[in-house]
Amino acid sequence: MKRGDWLIEEQTPSYQTRWRVKDVLHVEQTPYQLLRLVEMEDFGRALVLDDAVQTTVGDEHIYHEMIAHVPLFTHPNPERVLIIGGGDGGTAREVCRHESVTKVDMVEIDRAVIEACKKYLPETACGMDHPKVNLVVGDGLKWVADHTDEYDVIIVDSSDPVGPATGLFNRAFYENVYRALKAEGLFVAQVLSPFFHQDLIRDVYGVVSTIFPITMPYLTVVPTYPSGLHCFMLGSKKHSPLREGIGKPSWPTRWYTPAIHRAAFELPPMVAELVEPAGVQTGQ
Ligand code: SAM
Numbered sequence: 001m002k003r004g005d006w007l008i009e010e011q012t013p014s015y016q017t018r019w020r021v022k023d024v025l026h027v028e029q030t031p032y033q034l035l036r037l038v039e040m041e042d043f044g045r046a047l048v049l050d051d052a053v054q055t056t057v058g059d060e061h062i063y064h065e066m067i068a069h070v071p072l073f074t075h076p077n078p079e080r081v082l083i084i085g086g087g088d089g090g091t092a093r094e095v096c097r098h099e100s101v102t103k104v105d106m107v108e109i110d111r112a113v114i115e116a117c118k119k120y121l122p123e124t125a126c127g128m129d130h131p132k133v134n135l136v137v138g139d140g141l142k143w144v145a146d147h148t149d150e151y152d153v154i155i156v157d158s159s160d161p162v163g164p165a166t167g168l169f170n171r172a173f174y175e176n177v178y179r180a181l182k183a184e185g186l187f188v189a190q191v192l193s194p195f196f197h198q199d200l201i202r203d204v205y206g207v208v209s210t211i212f213p214i215t216m217p218y219l220t221v222v223p224t225y226p227s228g229l230h231c232f233m234l235g236s237k238k239h240s241p242l243r244e245g246i247g248k249p250s251w252p253t254r255w256y257t258p259a260i261h262r263a264a265f266e267l268p269p270m271v272a273e274l275v276e277p278a279g280v281q282t283g284q
Helices: 060-074 090-095 111-120 122-129 140-145 161-167 171-180 198-207 258-263 269-278
Strands: 006-012 014-028 034-040 044-049 052-056 081-083 104-106 133-139 152-155 179-189 216-223 229-236
Touching: 006 044, 006 052, 006 081, 014 111, 014 216, 034 179, 052 060, 052 269, 060 090, 060 152, 060 179, 060 216, 060 229, 081 090, 081 140, 081 161, 081 171, 081 198, 104 111, 104 140, 111 122, 111 133, 111 171, 122 133, 140 161, 140 171, 152 171, 161 171, 171 179, 171 198, 171 229, 198 216, 198 229, 198 269, 216 269
Parallel strands: 081 104, 081 152, 104 133, 152 179
Antiparallel strands: 006 014, 014 034, 034 044, 044 052, 179 229, 216 229
């Protein structure tokens, strides 16, 4: 791939997204995935893993604010946080803004992603240099299985369920997440798009809702993700994301607000029907 080419991401044999490439900054076949750092004409520098856009300078703030602040404001006093994946550092950057957080374990399987993002995506990778962050190169699957009753919030900021992330979307993993959480803990995972991944969202909800007493999908927009509509799944042992008294940022945000936090859980019927059979809990 070279300047002027199209970066193409295929969702189905008849649906592709493509971005005009301004520059190719780094290409590496790691032990886990094809790693590329490119500069797009419209969204700036971007991390691409196995042909899937992971994060871009142009819209990363939306995803990272919504995957971090929704769970961290839902928990009344989050101190210990685990991030699985998140090798671009953006989630860690947002988590560390919360004064109550004392320590973040961040477990990213691919050292090459960390190093490439530190070199080409300083805007997000700065999160990995925060003094609160304990950066571990390892498999999140194993880490979660080896830790019990330790975390207030767990954030699964993984790539899509292929390659190293395949095991991060099944019952065994979510049961280990439950055990790794403290008594009032909660977790969030990115679960792709309601337009292209309905079965995944339905299946994840069906499993998580048998493990956690509170299970609620929420939505945001991420222009550079498939269809632009992106879903997260929240599973909580005690606290509802719509509870009274949820705090608000004391720092400037570019997307997250308390109103957007609540609105994210108002599911349009086409999304609610993916989870209704299991009895979706919404704001109504
Ligand atoms: N925001 C992106 C998304 O929604 O697709 C995710 C970005 S982040 C770069 C995804 C990271 O998950 C990748 O760096 C990948 O190496 C990491 N990952 C995948 N499977 C993993 C596992 N089993 N343990 C730890 N990290 C994993």
